[in-house]
Amino acid sequence: MRDLLARAAELAAAYRASLPDRPVALAADPAALRAGFGGPLSQRPSPPSQVLEELARAAEPGLVATAGPRFFGFVIGGALPAATAADVLATGWDQNGFNAVLSPAAAAAEEAAGGWLKELLGIPATASTGFVTGGQAANTVGLAAARHHVLAEASWDVERNGLTGAPRVRVVASEERHATIDRALRLLGFGTRAVEPVATDAQGAIDTEDLERVLAAGRGPVIVCLQAGNVNTGACDDLRAACELTHRHGGWAHVDGAFGLWAAANPATAALLDGVGLADSWACDGHKWLNVPYDSGFVFCARPAVHAEAIAYRAAYLVGAGEVSGMGDLTLESSRRARGFAVWAALRELGRDGVAELVDRCCRLARRFAGALADGGAEIANDVVLNQVLVSFGDDARTDAVTAAVQRDGTCWLGGTTWRGRRYLRISVSGWTTTEADVDRSAAAILRLAGRAPST
Template sequence: MRSDLSTLFGRAAAAAADYRDSVGVRPVRPDADAATVEKALGGPLQTEPTAAEVVLEELVSAATPGLMGTAGPRFFGFVIGGASPAATAADLLATGWDQCAYNEVLAPAAAAAERAAGSWLKQLLGLPDTASSGFVTGAQAANTVGLALGRHAVLRDAGWDVERDGLFGAPAIRIVASEERHATIDRAARLLGFGLSAIEPVPAAANGAISVPHLRRVLAETDRPTVVCLQAGNVNTGACDDLAEAIPVAKEHEAWVHVDGAFGLWAASSPRTAHLVEGVGLADSWGTDAHKWLNVPYDSGLAFCRDPELHRLVMHYSASYLTGSGATSDYVLGDLTPESSRRARGFAVWAALRELGTDGVAALVDRCCDLARRMAERLREGGATVHNEVVLNQVLVSFGGADGTAHTDEIIERVQRDGTCWLGGTTWRGRRLIRISVSNATTTEADIDVSAEAILRAASAAG
C-alpha cells in the first residue's frame, strides 16, 4: 500500500507547524498524563495494515494532549532551547532524506554538513581549529567520549595499551572532578570501567566553580595517571570553572583535561560572557550540546578532541562490509562517535548556524542571560531568596528566607499545575530549591514577567 508522500509529509509538517505556532500561548504542562496517552496509543496490535494517513491522524490525535511545551518560551525546567525555524525545517529534511551518517562514502552530504558545522562551532566556542568534532547524542555521550580519550592517553603515557589489553592489570586511573560535577561524569566513569571510587572530588567555591587551590592540592597527592574534568556551566548555578588557571595546573601534573560544557561552553560565543570560559582552548577534549543553547532539535551533542588522530584511534570502528571504513589517512564520521548507525544530525546544526550567524548566536546567549537576571529580580522583589550569582541563564530561588525551603516542592507542583510556565527543583548545598533555566530564543520579557507572577502566586498559596 503506497501513499502520496507529498500529501502525507505535508500533513505531518502542517501538524508540527500548528503545534509550534500555538505552543507559546497554550499551557506549558500537558493536558494528559502518560497513562492516558498510553491507553490511546496502546491496545493489541491489529493484524491488517493501516493506511499511512490514518496512522498519522491517530498519532496526532492521541499524542498531542501529552506533549510538554518544551519548545515554547516559558519552559524553564531544564536547559532546553526548543528548536529554531531553520533547524526544525532542516531536521524535517534530514528525516525525509533518511541518511545514515556513518561516513563520507555512505552519506556525502551529511559528512559535508558536519564538517562545515564543526568548523563553525570551533570558531564560536574558542576551540582549536585543528580539533576533531564528533556529532553524538548529547552531553552523556560527549563526556563519555572525552573520558575514553583521556583513559587512552594517560594509560598510553604509562606504557599501557588499553585498547588491546583492557583495564585488568592496568595502572589505576583517577578522575579528578568538582564535587559539583554533572552526574554524566559519574555514569561515564561507570560505563568506562573506572568505577565511582576512581573519582576524587574537589571542593567548589561559593557559586559552584571548582576551587583551584584545592585542585592543586588534590593533584599533588599522587602521580597516578589522571583525568581532570572541569566544567563550563554548573548545572545548578551556571558558574564556570576558572579554566585559564585550572587547566595549566592540571597540565603541570600531566593530566588529560576534559571540559564538560553542555550549555556553558556557549558563553564563548558572546563578547559579554566569553571571559567566563577564558582559557577553554587549552584543554584536551570538550563536550557540549547544540540542542541546548543553539536551539536545535534533540538529539544533538558534540565531542571535540585536540588530537584528531587520537580521537580516531580510540573511537574508530570498521568492518569488511562497510564501504569506506578502515581508512588510515584521515578520520571519517564513524571514527569519532560511539554509533555507526545514526541520523544526519549535522544538517540541523548547520542550518541553525547559518540562520543566526556569529552575531545571532551571541545575541541569543546575551538575551537569555538578561532574561534570567530579570527573572531573579522579579522574584526577589516578590520576596524570594536568590541563592546563586546569576552569571549565565540559571536561577536558584526559595521562599521564606534563606533557609525557607520547606514548601519548595509544593510551590513547584502548583506552578506546574497552573500551566503558565514549567520549572523543576534541585538540591544544592543541602537546600531544596526551585531551579529556573532560560535558554529559548523565543522567550520574551513578557514571558518572564507572567511566569514570575505565576511563581509568586504559587508561593503565596503554599504559605
C-alpha cells in the same frame, strides 16, 4: 508521500503556532494516553494517512510545550525554524551519517558546521569534532579519548588489554560535577570510586588551590574533569588556571560544557571561559543553547588521532574502512541520522551575531527573572552569571510546595533541585522564543502561587 509529508508538516506547524498561548504542561491522564496508543496490534496494514492522524490524536493530550517560551525546567530550547525544517529534510533524505561514502552531503555539512562551532566556542581549529547524541555521549567519548591517551603515555594499550592490570588512572573532578561524568566513568570501567573530589567555591566553581593540593597528593596517569556552566548556578571553573595545573602534572583536561560552553560565543560572557582552548577535550550540547532538535551534541578533541584510536572500529565489509573520517570514527554510533544538517542550518540562520545575541538575551532574561522574584520576596541563592537561577521561598517544604503549584498551574514550567543541602526552584532560560513578557508573566504567576503556599 508528498501529501503525507505535507500533512505532517501542517500538523507540526499548527502545534508550534499554539505554543505561545497553550499551557506549558497540564496533568495528563496516563490511562487515557495508554489507551490512545494501546490496544491490540492490528492484523492488517493501515493507510499511512490514517496512521498519521491517529498518532496526532493520541499524542496531543500528553505533549509538553518544552519548545515554547515559558519552559524553564531544564536547559533545553525549542528548535529554531531553519533547524526544524532541516531536520524534516534530513528525515526525508534518510541519510546514514556513518561516513562520507554513505552520505557525502552529511560529511560536508558536519565538516563545515564543526569548523564554525570551534570558532564560536574558542576551541582550536585543529581539534576533531564528533556529532554525538548529547552531553552524556560527548562526556563518554571525551573521557574515552582521555583514558586512551594517559594509559598510552604509561605504555599500556587499554583498547587491547582492558583495565585489568593497567596502571591506576586518577580521575580528579569537582564536587559539583554533573552526574553524566559519573555515568561515563562507570561505562568506561573506572567506577565512581576512582573520583578524587576537589572542593568548590561559594558558587560551585572548582577551587584551584584545592585542585593543586589534590593533584600534588598522588602520582601516575591523571584525568581532570572541569566544568563550564554549573547545572544549578551556571558558575564556570577557572579553566586557564585549572588546565595549566593539569598539564603541569602531566594530566588530561576534559571540559564538560554542555550548556556553559556557549558563553564563549557571546562577548559579554566570554571572559567566564578564559583559557578554554587549553583543554584536551570538550563536551557540548546542541539541543540546549543552540536550539536545534534533540539528539544533538558535540565532542571535540585536541588530539584527533587519539580521538579516533579510542573510538573507531574496523570491519572488512565497511566501505571506506581504514580511513579516519570525522563521522563514525569519532562517535559511538554506526547507523546514525545525519544530525549535522540541522546544526548547519541553525548556525546559518543565526550567524555569529545571532548566536551571541541568543546567549546574551537568555542571560539578561535570567537576571530579569531573578530581580522580579527577589522584589517579590523570594531568596535568590546564586550569582546569576549565565542563564540559571536558584530560588527559595523559605524552608524546603514551602519551596517544594511552590514548585508543585507552578507545575500544576501551567503558566510556566520549572523543576526543583537540591543544592548545598537546601531545596530550590531551578530556573533555566535557554529558549529562542522567550521574551521579557514571558518572564514577567511567569514571575508574576510564581509569586501569586507562592502567596498561597503555607509557611511552616
